[in-house]
Amino acid sequence: MIAEEYKQMLGKKSVIRELSEYGTERAKEIGFENVFDYSLGNPSVPVPQAFTDKLVELATSKNPASVHGYSPSLGIDSVREKIAASLNRRFGIGYEKEHIFMTSGAAGAIAHALRSVTGKGDEVITFAPYFPEYNPYVNKTGAVLKIVPADTANFQINFPEFEKMFSSKVMAVLINTPNNPSGIVYSTETIKKLAAFLTEKEREFGHDIFLISDEPYREIVFEHVDAPYVAKYYHNTITCYSFSKSLSLPGERIGYIAVNPACKDAKLIVEMCGQISRGIGHNCPPSIIQLAVAEIVDLTADLSVYETNMNILYKALAGLGFSCVKPGGTFYMFPKALEEDAVQFCNRALKYDLILVPADSFGCPGYFRMAYCIPTEKVERSLEAFRKLAQDYK
């Protein structure tokens, strides 16, 4: 019989998807160039040429059986080695191949990480504003996701509320820095404080507490921003990475888990991820994409446009009276709406063909998200629409 559990999920349509569909329809009416669509986090800069070159080389000049053959269930050995070496060059942590598990993007990484260290009845804590897909990732493991309210002064961690909510049932804490949707990067001070708190709680409760660090925006950090590598500060860190944003290839579904070598069960967790895959029918990301990415593991697409766009928007919106914490990375910003109800506010923005996402589903009502991964000239042309929108509230 039809599984009610999944049938019920169909009712709840994603706000982001609905707005993005509206944007596509509206573009058919008035022209794509006239719709200022800030709804979707789809990278706008092209994949690096070196990736394309490697992909073509693999497809045309290597033995097809080795390029297109089955990947081992933990990922291709040489790929895992290259990723470990790259992390060591950058962060000096001492990863080995055995600490790396290849995944289908960050989504696959988080789903595996959660299953490896939580189960029915456990609690997982995350911090608002947060990526709404954390709900299905956590709930489908049998654990419960708890949301710490935002510290809207700076969107760092709200420690007083976090400490109140923490119990012996918490087996994992899930963070995302640089953050979608706030654009904020957790500071070294924040990460140190978090690590000290978790270490203390491990002692108090006598069991491991894992820090699952979701880092698809790691390479998109703006000038002079303090952006610590999380795993350096806490032994039980499971880093979840995706190349979607750094290389502009979100559709190719490629990422990894890196378990901190300082975690006593690090290699065991990686081995377990291979078993978790068996139950969900996921068996490794595509071989040719693994191989191509490994060849250019230290490269990124030209990500500079995101900082350019952020600076233009931040300055303009501040001038129009918006309140906004300045982003430290990603391609999102997270201003306060000009009325209490952000859904109403975003509806009004549609009058000026500005597509903005109300942040209710991110656990932070009253705010809205802008994904400014669009061409700079369009960002500039959108300022007049923001001016008109702000005028409505004068």
Added chain:
Amino acid sequence: MIAEEYKQMLGKKSVIRELSEYGTERAKEIGFENVFDYSLGNPSVPVPQAFTDKLVELATSKNPASVHGYSPSLGIDSVREKIAASLNRRFGIGYEKEHIFMTSGAAGAIAHALRSVTGKGDEVITFAPYFPEYNPYVNKTGAVLKIVPADTANFQINFPEFEKMFSSKVMAVLINTPNNPSGIVYSTETIKKLAAFLTEKEREFGHDIFLISDEPYREIVFEHVDAPYVAKYYHNTITCYSFSKSLSLPGERIGYIAVNPACKDAKLIVEMCGQISRGIGHNCPPSIIQLAVAEIVDLTADLSVYETNMNILYKALAGLGFSCVKPGGTFYMFPKALEEDAVQFCNRALKYDLILVPADSFGCPGYFRMAYCIPTEKVERSLEAFRKLAQDYK
């Protein structure tokens, strides 16, 4: 804390993988050409040139944002349309795009199909000999997998035992034809009888019963073999397909679910698969692979070598006194061992550098599986080793 459920799975190493690792080690000692490794079902013929050409064309001449961008969660629309059209050309069933869901190979397809129509406490029935990975696929949904013993006379369905085991708890029946490991194709008579039985049971128990048809070997069917398209015979059929074997690209993880349009909930099931993906962190197979495969959807690799190898082996083994039902497709054959204990028998075969897999884990003790997806000249050279092995039992 470490999830015991997955930790426990680590103890049980796959026999196939162990044998294949042994083969690799042995090849280092005596040379690859001297090890007759029949353990792994990795296609040996190259991917079609047309696939490579399309992949290169997509990577080099299309807009990178559209080639590497996010795929919709059910798969890329144009890809789903092309697959539906191809199935209609071949089998005349009337699929539309809305009946197709893109998956990470057959593993992803089966895992999604099971989650869409079964749950905790339900039963799923399959038939020995069967692919051992069906255990984690089914058990991790909360359902229980029941195995109908083999009819070793012909490896068609053992209906008397099947009928005895069938209860109102059975929500899905999982079949694999052409079959791994037996190489047998279910006849039209078998499929018709199965469909009539399930239709009767749906009436008796008053609920839907789904037929999940695992068909990665659909294109590898030998001359004059009756190979019906399963969905034509039963309304509630969910077809699970993979391009791994037909196009020789198992590492690229690309396949689909096609739900029979005659199933009243067909489109609902496809929509639900999108929700199932959210919980397991799988979000679509890679975009560029979806797009490339769709361009050559009616092509296959040159699969003729498999029939050539089968004929050589079948004739030779029969001459040596092996008892074996002649395969109708795939690249497997499934002879009876020359002693009761197939594990002992396969151990003895190693003396002659013949790597054969005992069928205990396929639910059929006393038999062994040979994956003859290796070069024909090697098959021919292996015959002397089989002769020596048979001699040991004279």
